Amino acid sequence: MLYVLLAEKYERVLLAKARDDETLPYRSHQRKPGRRFNAVIPAAPACHAKSKNSNRVTTEARNERISLSTLSTITLTSPLSDPAKKDAEHTRYHGQDSLFQRHPSNPILSRKDWPYPVNSVFNAGVVRLDDGDTLLLCRVEDRSGLSHLCAARSANGIDGWRIDPQPTLEANPREYPEEIWGIEDPRITYLPEMKQYAVAYTAFARGGPCVSLAMTKDFKTFERLGVIMTPEDKDAALLPRRIGGLWALVHRPTTSLGAHIWISYSPDLRHWGEHRVILEARRGGWWDANKIGLCSPFIETEKGWLAIYHGVRQTAAGSIYRLGLALFDLQKPDVCLQRGVCWIFSPEAPYERSGDVPEVVFPCGQTIGADGDTINLYYGASDSCMALATGSIRTLFSWLDNNASWGDDPRVP
Numbered sequence: 001m002l003y004v005l006l007a008e009k010y011e012r013v014l015l016a017k018a019r020d021d022e023t024l025p026y027r028s029h030q031r032k033p034g035r036r037f038n039a040v041i042p043a044a045p046a047c048h049a050k051s052k053n054s055n056r057v058t059t060e061a062r063n064e065r066i067s068l069s070t071l072s073t074i075t076l077t078s079p080l081s082d083p084a085k086k087d088a089e090h091t092r093y094h095g096q097d098s099l100f101q102r103h104p105s106n107p108i109l110s111r112k113d114w115p116y117p118v119n120s121v122f123n124a125g126v127v128r129l130d131d132g133d134t135l136l137l138c139r140v141e142d143r144s145g146l147s148h149l150c151a152a153r154s155a156n157g158i159d160g161w162r163i164d165p166q167p168t169l170e171a172n173p174r175e176y177p178e179e180i181w182g183i184e185d186p187r188i189t190y191l192p193e194m195k196q197y198a199v200a201y202t203a204f205a206r207g208g209p210c211v212s213l214a215m216t217k218d219f220k221t222f223e224r225l226g227v228i229m230t231p232e233d234k235d236a237a238l239l240p241r242r243i244g245g246l247w248a249l250v251h252r253p254t255t256s257l258g259a260h261i262w263i264s265y266s267p268d269l270r271h272w273g274e275h276r277v278i279l280e281a282r283r284g285g286w287w288d289a290n291k292i293g294l295c296s297p298f299i300e301t302e303k304g305w306l307a308i309y310h311g312v313r314q315t316a317a318g319s320i321y322r323l324g325l326a327l328f329d330l331q332k333p334d335v336c337l338q339r340g341v342c343w344i345f346s347p348e349a350p351y352e353r354s355g356d357v358p359e360v361v362f363p364c365g366q367t368i369g370a371d372g373d374t375i376n377l378y379y380g381a382s383d384s385c386m387a388l389a390t391g392s393i394r395t396l397f398s399w400l401d402n403n404a405s406w407g408d409d410p411r412v413p
């Protein structure tokens, strides 16, 4: 009880301070009544978080679904013990780069590693296979400028990559004319119901980019389902299970309304409808103004679907691709529950800041560690190479609880 009173008192102090702080336009007390989140226990940084029963934390290797018990077992130790420190960490924007740590071996894959001549290797779809290997289905741009997909496998997901000696999935413009300018940016979701991996990728042709789908059991042979979202559309990934009996696809059409993230539903993966916007690009001076898109596939947690998305800032010197965080309702993934105010990861390392397209970090997949908390985010850097950054889902939730916007319509800040 004492703890609850202290926590409430401390939250009031934070809120009073937040009202004076123009850099934080929204605070937790502004959330709608009935929200699903714990209002009493303030979040703490990862170093303060302990799992009561870490043995209950499991992951399902292929679709990376996190056990629903994973996040419920978090205990926060003495969150009020150092209010000054907590204030510094949580009432201001959390240092973005502390949320993900770049791997010292970065870039982990580049054209130098490729068994055949290519221009660049980036924006890989990711999955952990049954045998424990991490598979990166890389977008590979050849020296014609067009892209195909090629699989690289590794036991530790960091090095020792075994790369297919030839393209794994190539454009087939004779049968699929929408692929005449190549195929790009795959996102992989394991569908337990079908016992297959669904690969959503961008097919590129005169009509513009569109979303195509292919199914595979082994990343050797693929069954193409063809175009599932017409141009202009990209940045798509399936959810691993049906919602209300329907498959769900998150994607990013570009329309006269702008480049926002949508969700669509299908009974059979071929016929799609019930299209809805789930996250809008902000406007004006925001880091994610005008154009956003899904990065890696949604991560299923007991608090909801955790989504990493990219925001594109247009500047006089070109675009900057940064990453943001949002949370969507587990049963209604078209409902956004929280959205981070600022970006969580931004081009900073030399391989992110210079390359074929400078100032780009672009993940298309992740794996979750055996602890159920570690997130291994694989991202294309400057459209040139593949890199790895590691974070903690628990810390991302903690950050989101203290750096999220909300209101009557959280999609339109």
Ligand code: BMA
Pocket: 123, 184, 185, 321, 357, 360, 362, 380, 383
């Ligand atoms: C996007 C996509 C990505 C690419 C990014 C930066 O529109 O085409 O494949 O990484 O631009 O060039």
